[in-house]
Amino acid sequence: MLRAFTGSQVRDAERPLLERGMGRDLMARAAHGLYRSLVAELRRTRGGLYGARVTAVVGKGNNGGDALFALAELAGRGVRTTAILASGSAHTEGLAAFLAAGGRVERTLGRADIVVDAVLGTGASGDYRAPFPRPEGIVVACDLPSGVDADSGTASPEVWRADVTVTFGALKSGLLAGRGRALAGRVEVIDIGIGEYLPQPDVYVLExxxxxxxxxxxxxxxxxxxxxxxxxxxxxxxxxxxxxxxxxxxxxxxxxxxxxxxxxxxxxxxxxxxxxxxxxxxxxxxxxxxxxxxxxxxxxxxxxxxxxxxxxxxxxxxxxxxxxxxxxxxxxxxxxxxxxxxxxxxxxxxxxxxxxxxxxxxxxxxxxxxxxxxxxxxxxxxxxxxxxxxxxxxxxxxxxxxxxxxxxxxxxxxxxxxxxxxxxxxxxxxxxxxxxxxxxxxxxxxxxxxxxxxxxxxxxxxxxxxxxxxxxxxxxxxxxxxxxxxxxxx
Ligand SMILES: NC(=O)C1=CN([C@@H]2O[C@H](COP(=O)(O)OP(=O)(O)OC[C@H]3O[C@@H](n4cnc5c(N)ncnc54)[C@H](O)[C@@H]3O)[C@@H](O)[C@H]2O)[C@@H](O)CC1
Ligand SMILES: Nc1ncnc2c1ncn2[C@@H]1O[C@H](COP(=O)(O)OP(=O)(O)O)[C@@H](O)[C@H]1O
The missing domain is CATH 3.40.1190.20 (Ribokinase)
Incomplete structure (x- = not known):
């Protein structure tokens, strides 16, 4: 039986590790999981990484940080990576790692094999307006499609539909029901080591x-x-x-x-x-x-x-x-x-x-x-x-x-x-x-x-x-x- 959790259950499970100063480790695990999924998607759709372009639209929180670190790893493998800072600023260390690896910051969405949606994750609240219309090609959502509520699956009208959602720590209930389900595409769960801190699941999925x-x-x-x-x-x-x-x-x-x-x-x-x-x-x-x-x-x-x-x-x-x-x-x-x-x-x-x-x-x-x-x-x-x-x-x-x-x-x-x-x-x-x-x-x-x-x-x-x-x-x-x-x- 699969187990799914609300966004706040996952955030609460992360807390003891954050208090022990492990926030950077958690983000590194999440980012590496996203990187691996992006590599797999590039291999599946274009046969390899050579000549590939990946763009991330990033918000100012940790969700954007995850994507910047993931793209820094991709840049290290020769992928051309760009980031668009949706709110003008970004996770400081993530941005530094991204730039140091050769990533470039742009203002507009150019051609890309994959666009990573990393504006908002579990920290989203209220209505969300996507900075651009959804691009034509493959969209990979970081943790959640930005603007989807991790608990209920409700979503703002403009949320981008993802082909793949790479979610961290545990499956989120909001990816299983309501509009969240339709917007998430295929869901991949990345273990970031918070399992022992997770409470009773919110929702189960029979296998x-x-x-x-x-x-x-x-x-x-x-x-x-x-x-x-x-x-x-x-x-x-x-x-x-x-x-x-x-x-x-x-x-x-x-x-x-x-x-x-x-x-x-x-x-x-x-x-x-x-x-x-x-x-x-x-x-x-x-x-x-x-x-x-x-x-x-x-x-x-x-x-x-x-x-x-x-x-x-x-x-x-x-x-x-x-x-x-x-x-x-x-x-x-x-x-x-x-x-x-x-x-x-x-x-x-x-x-x-x-x-x-x-x-x-x-x-x-x-x-x-x-x-x-x-x-x-x-x-x-x-x-x-x-x-x-x-x-x-x-x-x-x-x-x-x-x-x-x-x-x-x-x-x-x-x-x-x-x-x-x-x-x-x-x-x-x-x-x-x-x-x-x-x-x-x-x-x-x-x-x-x-x-x-x-x-x-x-x-x-x-x-x-x-x-x-x-x-x-x-x-x-x-x-x-x-x-x-x-x-x-x-
Ligand atoms: N907490 C942790 O230790 C970990 C968090 N991780 C990542 O961090 C994410 C959560 O990070 P954050 O708490 O920084 O939150 P987010 O990155 O989801 O976003 C928070 C920021 O967005 C703004 N915001 C909220 N709603 C908005 C709206 N409707 N429109 C525009 N801006 C809005 C907030 O003011 C805040 O600045 C997770 O989804 C996951 O991707 C992972 O790195 C794993 C570890
Ligand atoms: N868009 C959809 N995709 C997949 N299954 C659906 C969809 N819409 C409805 N279903 C399923 O089809 C069935 C329809 O049941 P119901 O509305 O009671 O029809 P009826 O009363 O005509 O028998 C339900 O099992 C429902 O879960």
Missing amino acids: AEDVRGVLPEPRDDWQKYTRGVLGVIAGSDQYPGAAVLTTSAALATGVGMVRHIAPESVRRAVLAAHPEVVASGSPEGRVQAWAVGPGIGDDAGQQSAFDVALDSGLPIVVDASGLNRIPGPPLDGRAVLTPHAGELARVLSRLGLDVERPEVEERPIRWARLAAERLGATVLLKGPATVCAAPDGTVCVQAVSHPYLATAGSGDTLTGIVGALLATTSYARPVHVAAAAAMVHGRAGRIAAEGGPFGAGELSAAVRQAVAAFQGGVPEAPLGAAVDLPFAGR
Whole structure:
């Protein structure tokens, strides 16, 4: 599991070392890490350092200092380096090292293979105005894209989109969610030796092996009931397709049985697609978990089935119109709610918090965490990155996804995946179940996208492949020191 921290958590972790006079060492490690990333980027894009030009736009703080020392190292390798002092002054020692190594200070952005954005890092406050429009070529952000808030991921309008962000000490929460995620590009974390001073993380990111730990491992002694039965309350005469999508996804994720509750016409549609489903008009028979809400609209029978499911005290995932029917807090700790930003804004408004969809999109971690704490349930907030928050404040952010997932019915698929995992993994925490489900869904989206755009009806086939890939332990992306945040800003 990767761990991410707020900007102030990282600054607090640096403090004991700064007090011991190690500030220069920390900056040297950060600068050397940035230098190495720039070398790798130059090798990747132009085959080597010979004849390369790198420009840094630097602010007056330590963020600019990091970049000046990094460029001094590059200059020592023969790279032509220029710096633009965005606020007229710069970190004194950094500038001296840069000039001594042959770097030049300019006023305008000329041609460069890479432009380093080092105006502001964790010391940013208030609105930021970039000194120039974003250059066309490769931008590498030093610690954070200047103007991105390290905690929330909110960003001033003019922030440059980075191709790569080289961040120091630890992954920052603001690079995982909100606009910060889209602006950061690929994120590389440089260890500067503050690990032992870091507190409890602000946010976690599940990796492939964590997802494997949540997925049930096939066992010889399984039988369909012990493996896990999922009750699905989905679909109505108005929205029959949602029931097909939810049950398809649950079956593809793997369950002992799906019991489906819906009006007759919907049951017929589900049975035509999946004859193995056990269907009835009202909740009956035992289940280990419930998936409730997709396509139930205002169907009175489905709504009272929902009440039965809620009263059962079993693990439950609630989506779509089901979210309008959740009772006030506290909910059962095993409940998982799966709103998108608009739905979460409505849920929060019912709790007396006046918030609109754009605010939720801007600070997804904050609002998901607040909703989970207030409701006493796990909240899975959907969007380009999926934020899963537990009532105790634990948050997981999963960014493996594909923009083609933004298609009608893709959320119904996710509900089926969450439901299947709730029914079959009694040992995992709901917040980890939710995050693992988001990973399966996101990876399925990527697999499906290999063949071009798709409708949600085609997603379940890819869900099976995603589950198989996680069970086989195939890493999705270079996770660990480098965090791949796919499609960010592209
Ligand atoms: N603290 C440390 O020991 C280390 C810090 N490091 C680097 O230092 C950075 C933090 O350095 P600083 O605390 O000097 O802060 P920054 O370099 O992020 O910027 C602070 C300066 O920018 C100004 N400023 C703030 N918001 C602004 C805005 N919206 N528009 C214009 N100017 C604004 C401030 O007045 C201040 O002078 C980190 O991001 C990281 O890059 C690294 O060198 C590792 C070690
Ligand atoms: N831009 C995007 N990039 C990647 N995934 C997205 C994006 N937008 C939405 N998603 C994902 O697609 C799904 C959409 O769910 P939802 O909005 O509930 O759709 P529906 O209600 O039509 O089923 C969610 O899992 C969400 O995280």
